Amino acid sequence: MSKIRTHTVTFPLTRQEDWKETIPRKLLDLQPGLVILDCLDWFLNCTDFQKIQILFNQAGLTIILIQSSIPETIVSASAIGLPATLKIASNEKESKKSLGQNFHINENPSVLFKKGTLRSGESLEAEGDVLLLGDVNPGAKISAGGNVMVWGRLRGVAHAGKTGNTNAKIVALQLRPLQLRIAQAIARGPQEKPLEGFAEEALIESGQIVIKPAKAHI
Amino acid sequence: MSTNTRTILICSGKGGVGKTTLTANLGIALAKQGVKTAVLDADFGLRNLDLLLGLENRIVYTAQEVLEESCRLDQALVKHKQEPNLALLPAGNPRMLDWLKPEDMQRIVKMLSDQFEYVLIDCPAGVEDGFKNAVSASKEAIVVTNPEVSAVRDADRVIGLLNTHSINPVQLVLNRVRPNMIANQEMLSVDDVTDILALPLLGLVLEDEQVIVSTNRGEPLTLSGSKSPAARCYSNIASRLKGEDIPLIDPSKEGSRIRDKFKRLMQTKIF
Numbered sequence: 001m002s003k004i005r006t007h008t009v010t011f012p013l014t015r016q017e018d019w020k021e022t023i024p025r026k027l028l029d030l031q032p033g034l035v036i037l038d039c040l041d042w043f044l045n046c047t048d049f050q051k052i053q054i055l056f057n058q059a060g061l062t063i064i065l066i067q068s069s070i071p072e073t074i075v076s077a078s079a080i081g082l083p084a085t086l087k088i089a090s091n092e093k094e095s096k097k098s099l100g101q102n103f104h105i106n107e108n109p110s111v112l113f114k115k116g117t118l119r120s121g122e123s124l125e126a127e128g129d130v131l132l133l134g135d136v137n138p139g140a141k142i143s144a145g146g147n148v149m150v151w152g153r154l155r156g157v158a159h160a161g162k163t164g165n166t167n168a169k170i171v172a173l174q175l176r177p178l179q180l181r182i183a184q185a186i187a188r189g190p191q192e193k194p195l196e197g198f199a200e201e202a203l204i205e206s207g208q209i210v211i212k213p214a215k216a217h218i
Numbered sequence: 219m220s221t222n223t224r225t226i227l228i229c230s231g232k233g234g235v236g237k238t239t240l241t242a243n244l245g246i247a248l249a250k251q252g253v254k255t256a257v258l259d260a261d262f263g264l265r266n267l268d269l270l271l272g273l274e275n276r277i278v279y280t281a282q283e284v285l286e287e288s289c290r291l292d293q294a295l296v297k298h299k300q301e302p303n304l305a306l307l308p309a310g311n312p313r314m315l316d317w318l319k320p321e322d323m324q325r326i327v328k329m330l331s332d333q334f335e336y337v338l339i340d341c342p343a344g345v346e347d348g349f350k351n352a353v354s355a356s357k358e359a360i361v362v363t364n365p366e367v368s369a370v371r372d373a374d375r376v377i378g379l380l381n382t383h384s385i386n387p388v389q390l391v392l393n394r395v396r397p398n399m400i401a402n403q404e405m406l407s408v409d410d411v412t413d414i415l416a417l418p419l420l421g422l423v424l425e426d427e428q429v430i431v432s433t434n435r436g437e438p439l440t441l442s443g444s445k446s447p448a449a450r451c452y453s454n455i456a457s458r459l460k461g462e463d464i465p466l467i468d469p470s471k472e473g474s475r476i477r478d479k480f481k482r483l484m485q486t487k488i489f
Contacts, residue, residue: 139374
């Protein structure tokens with residue numbers, strides 16, 4: 001029996017080419033097997049990924065991983081159930097290394113995506129960043145080595161930078177947790193009602209956890 | 219009939235929120251509306267569905283004997299005296315917990331669904347083996363909770379577990395609602411609860427002293443056609459479960475009409 005093969009398929013480097021034409025051409029030469037698909041910096045939505053999935057399936061190929069350097073593409077891939085990781089482009093990686101100060105920039109940064117609500121008693125843990133599309137209910141716990149991002153209401157316990165990264169942040173559309181932890185710091189959540197329509201973030205400022213209106217970038 | 223049978227788990231996580239009371243009243247209400255209904259007591263450790271239905275003294279065989287094949291199913295089923303559309307399958311002795319497997323539960327429910335249109339399963343409190351057995355045999359679920367922080371928290375946990383067992387749909391019944399306490403913001407409001415649990419609301423049940431009276435007598439409120447608030451709520455839930463479109467009561471308007479106030483005054487014992 002022959003071994004199952006893993007191929008790597010890469011998106012066109014330039015925008016002059018249309019991936020809808022080049023990708024099917026690339027697939028012609030491949031034996032059936034598994035595929036890692038590198039989308040580079042292409043902006044792809046869920047419909048694109050559905051088309052891609054059909055193309056690959058027709059060629060007898062199964063996508064085991066999507067790589068991309070832009071988060072939107074990762075979100076789209078995760079949304080239709082494809083495993084995806086964020087890949088920082090090589091020149092960007094260089095520039096971050098040269099900063100020198102940030103010891104905690106992960107060599108292999110990855111974002112864990114999950115869609116759905118974390119209910120009481122459930123927990124979600126990630127090595128790198130975590131992005132949850134849903135609520136964290138009271139009694140549930142979300143933790144990450146990097147940033148915790150909740151696209152929803154955070155009402156449980158959140159721990160960012162659990163391996164000691166004091167630069168980690170906790171961001172949520174509605175930040176009303178029972179307890180917040182960033183690295184070693186612990187704080188109780190605020191009691192007063194949140195303002196509607198303002199995302200907030202928690203971060204460490206002079207040794208203490210503070211909550212502020214969320215910035216446009218992590 | 220088997221494929222169309224709705225097997226509905228009635229669960230809550232926390233104890234004492236009104237699972238058994240809902241099961242009994244819903245069973246009677248459905249039977250009254252002409253639906254062949256079976257209620258199954260899955261709370262083997264602390265059974266009391268038979269008590270609430272007033273059928274305790276009619277039990278000869280239980281689910282245990284059915285599983286051991288020492289009696290037939292129809293021998294163990296206890297028909298309700300006034301509502302022959304309703305039958306109870308009693309729980310065996312508490313030691314059943316030690317050996318009962320999810321497959322056993324599925325076997326019992328399978329047998330019941332050959333004869334009935336609705337099978338209501340009264341789930342034990344907690345999320346241990348008893349709960350897992352009961353879940354494995356159900357297709358749908360009703361989560362009962364009270365407007366209290368602890369009950370809501372437990373319900374949330376149970377809903378999470380139900381989702382992992384692909385139970386669908388899961389609906390919510392909010393029990394023991396006190397409109398005046400909600401108005402004074404001393405109790406969680408309906409919105410507070412649905413906000414956290416994010417489930418479709420099947421119905422509200424108002425706090426009602428008559429529930430205690432009926433429980434002690436072994437005559438569910440829905441049986442006598444009582445006009446009490448809780449009885450109305452239970453009947454509405456039964457109708458909604460069958461797919462009828464009946465608007466939810468609005469707790470803020472409940473009991474504020476002059477007639478209601480007068481009624482309440484008449485019921486109050488002054489001496």
